[in-house]
Amino acid sequence: MSFSVAVAGASGYAGGELLRLLADHPDFDVRTVTAHANAGQPLVDHQPHLRSLRHLVLEATTPEVLAGHDVVFLALPHGKSGEVTASLPPETLVVDCGADHRLVDEADWDAFYGGDYFGAWAYGVPELQTSTGRGRDALVGAKRIAAPGCNASTVALSLAPGIAAGVIEPLDLVSVLAVGPSGAGKSLKVNLLASEVLGTANPYAVGGTHRHIPEITQSLRAAGTDRASISFTPVIVPMSRGILATSTARIVQGATAAAVREAWETAYADEPFVQVLPEGSFPRTADVLGANTALIGLAVDETVGRVVVVTAVDNLVKGTAGAAIQSANIALGLPETTGLSVNGVAP
Amino acid sequence: MSFSVAVAGASGYAGGELLRLLADHPDFDVRTVTAHANAGQPLVDHQPHLRSLRHLVLEATTPEVLAGHDVVFLALPHGKSGEVTASLPPETLVVDCGADHRLVDEADWDAFYGGDYFGAWAYGVPELQTSTGRGRDALVGAKRIAAPGCNASTVALSLAPGIAAGVIEPLDLVSVLAVGPSGAGKSLKVNLLASEVLGTANPYAVGGTHRHIPEITQSLRAAGTDRASISFTPVIVPMSRGILATSTARIVQGATAAAVREAWETAYADEPFVQVLPEGSFPRTADVLGANTALIGLAVDETVGRVVVVTAVDNLVKGTAGAAIQSANIALGLPETTGLSVNGVAP
């Protein structure tokens, strides 16, 4: 079976990664790629690594161009997806990699993004625990999917098992992330220049202002608490891709170290793309580069009463494009792992 | 005035950085450099960047070779300094960059290092607040100085002001560090190979096992609490030098955001080498590369009730060799800033 596919925002990093994965996916046929300022140019001028797609030319991102495909993936700046999606036919599967359809609470949208609120769609983190099951339940047969924020899904996957199992406190969570600059997109900003990133570590959005915070707490509430609060600090480090999230939570009174570890191991025991490493092992982002895998290592620090959860994700794959395709696989009834590798490209 | 100087462990990274700084210091005259396996070889074979010292040859690290200098800097593996220092004359100023003389509590030494315990010396972090004043008080006229652990002093400087001022809780501290591999020394280990570090973030000593933890809590207790506990996780990232420590602490009930900021600004108002950035500014490690500066940015996250303190340090300078020289300046009665730059080499 082959589904026709369009990718909007194809000249950016998320768009490029969607295309890299789609190009080798056996059930998807990329017919159309679109862009904004770069429309009219060959795709390969902007994605020179996509050698198998060098016949494609970027078209304009309009409803007319996007209509008529079985699946449309959107990799647009926030605020843009909402405008486009309203005019796509209801029978088209639309997967939005932007932020426009992630937040269920309009107040969160207003506080962290602002502008028109477009409403929440099925959230594209299949493994995420919810009070009624898993994230994938809402994806089966879905026609509208919001792929997650890369930082947000990494942290949510890191902490949800402990909350769902009741072994960690949902308040006073702390998460510090080492992130590659590709997560910020192909944006012409001084702080994203190579000379500003090479050889240095650079924090941003310090002190509770990052837009992924409400998305994290929303996921943690879904996992089974009525309140969740997290101190969240991302640090740009000199690797093009990757997120290494170090998250800590206070262990609830009486939970043993074994019970804590078991919460994570049980939660992800049957998941192909979220894997808990054995005691004493911790992941590196290189281990998941190019892969749709989230690798989790955890340690209980009994001296301080906290569990430390270290999770490695490729921000462009499991954090964005891989999550989008995994979710689309589920929505279309394909095997969930189709076209997605668990193996990283290392060293 | 010119003091004769010997540097032991001159073929390693800390030794090399001591020599780089000493070479341009107006009051120090490097006469002798020693090594272990590399004794007999030209210094420049191991430190090809030290062009002004290319006349020096590495000698053996023995008491006889080191004796007869006004100042001896030691950059040796832990356990080695203690052996050497016992046989150096009492009138020689000895500055140890290793761990052997940092911990005041032998139980801490036994738990995190083991082997012979050599006793604590004056601790080389002049700016550190203590219940009776500053770290520099103990350095004036000292003949034995323990330069700090790079991670330990970075975190201690980050959190001590809040503890001294009583605006943060000393328990449930969390610190996550992005660190360069040079902090681990010139060691032939697989995880320090370039192919293992480039393009990736790699956590280590997760869960409370890092040897700098007792050194941190010792400094925090000295700042004015009888208990301190910290979750501490270092992450190696692909920059040769630098520490970016993101530390968070719960704000005590009733402390305002202004009071929190004031604690740090007051603590370091007169310090040349520890500078607090204005609200909204946060440091990068590049800003302090090669400099003896610790740059601190902080934000109060009122939603979660925590202060986030981000501190950038060059692990080899303010974290090690610069701290050693700054402390020696104090001990010898030289102006504290002699031979040390506050300006980083960026980009």
Add this chain to the structure above:
Amino acid sequence: MSFSVAVAGASGYAGGELLRLLADHPDFDVRTVTAHANAGQPLVDHQPHLRSLRHLVLEATTPEVLAGHDVVFLALPHGKSGEVTASLPPETLVVDCGADHRLVDEADWDAFYGGDYFGAWAYGVPELQTSTGRGRDALVGAKRIAAPGCNASTVALSLAPGIAAGVIEPLDLVSVLAVGPSGAGKSLKVNLLASEVLGTANPYAVGGTHRHIPEITQSLRAAGTDRASISFTPVIVPMSRGILATSTARIVQGATAAAVREAWETAYADEPFVQVLPEGSFPRTADVLGANTALIGLAVDETVGRVVVVTAVDNLVKGTAGAAIQSANIALGLPETTGLSVNGVAP
């Protein structure tokens, strides 16, 4: 159809890359992985990114362990393959990623390697032009294949078309390569430490001493000249993988710029894995990261009478493991491109 496969030297970088590619190859079934010092340990302890192979345990590299597979890939230090291969059954397809079976002239072996000479096998660069056709001709049905040296094949592919077409002079060639440290293997050497590679460019084997030089001139002679000489300088730069070879050659009297370009375009017009970029475009190593593609850009500098050929290759894929698998595909009668992607992982 499924062929059983063993990989010897599975804990190193070349072995790891063979396994990464084999794991997703539809016709190969990895049954056995072997190592030397690491025998007895789980593969994943040494290749933590190979999540789909985490059931495998490293066995000892012995003829007994390797026998009984349809295909054996060897990723051993030079001198070791020759010892092992003599005892493997003739009907087994053996692909050696080491140097032992590459050089046809024993004098070259003696001059650049030394020790026992094991004789040359079919050379695993299918696209390489020869006086009688292509490198792949010798691979069809072969039972013994020597995968190429990564630098050697990159330079040979860069220059062979000009020599075969008679548009460049085979003498006075110059090639300077920016290479990642993974090409040197997982070796515990000081110059391969991260602190020695990050933020710096480091030349080695300057002045005609690199072991890949005779392999290059051998390939260029095969392409149609009786003499070839090249100044060859590799420079390690801070990227884990990749080769960017900048090669220049004097254009023969009378050859037009158009004729020069046509030599390369014609040579590789039908090759899936060697692609010549349009005029004015030049490749980056990121464009081929993880891919089996060699990307070539060229420019005629009429002022100096030289053509400049810039070629990007992933040293571990098209330079080693991908070339090995592509060659095995040919030898076994599988479609040549099976299991190999042309698309790089970027950014």
Add this chain to the structure above:
Amino acid sequence: MSFSVAVAGASGYAGGELLRLLADHPDFDVRTVTAHANAGQPLVDHQPHLRSLRHLVLEATTPEVLAGHDVVFLALPHGKSGEVTASLPPETLVVDCGADHRLVDEADWDAFYGGDYFGAWAYGVPELQTSTGRGRDALVGAKRIAAPGCNASTVALSLAPGIAAGVIEPLDLVSVLAVGPSGAGKSLKVNLLASEVLGTANPYAVGGTHRHIPEITQSLRAAGTDRASISFTPVIVPMSRGILATSTARIVQGATAAAVREAWETAYADEPFVQVLPEGSFPRTADVLGANTALIGLAVDETVGRVVVVTAVDNLVKGTAGAAIQSANIALGLPETTGLSVNGVAP
């Protein structure tokens, strides 16, 4: 003695490096810093590493603001310096780090830059051999100095000794450079984004189009030939600073290997900032990071009849700002090495 100094273009990379060096220079007093779009803002907002200059505010780049200083350093885009300098008083020492006053031949200017031609000034490479002496001869007492292009001076210093001594042929030179992105300035271009530079090598200006080519051949002609031609290819690699130039030249018939080496050793025997390494040693860019040193290693490849000269330079120091200050020292009669370190910051 203290000279008052203004730096124009102070928010860019070259301007920042001028200020870093000037801040620790005992005879210069930075009074004024100017910028274009950033005028009115604190310097430290754009140069957060210059902690000792955080009292300075960027002013507009006008003749009025710049006038009245003893020395004016210009770090402006090409075409801009020429406009400014015409209105500065003749008694002011003006050092231009841009290209406007480097080329002696207006035809070169027209071919590689275009626009108004402003005429050549004394060229700021003191060590460069000329038919009548050294580059420094023209700098003594000069009031107008053109600091060199970083790539151009690196290659000129690499090859001039061989040409001056008559041991290499001036035609058919080949130079390939690994360069850091800071050489391209703080420009908002896609190819300078961190995600485009990390983990990759990227050639540009391939085939004889780079603007430093006429500057190189001009210097080589000055060293003693009436014709010089060079194939020149720069490759951006993931290090913020540094140039590693690998240059090769055909050895003239009859010149021995010893005579070749002697040409370089003799040329730079008395130079503090240009050092020739012993046989078998080659430089890394890390060895000169932050230093005003050019380190040169050379090997004679007798098989191919070429000498290979590898030179490491910090593009922002010896390549630009250090050369400017060294030249200013000479012009003002200060010791040439004042305020400039020979030691690199490594690792």
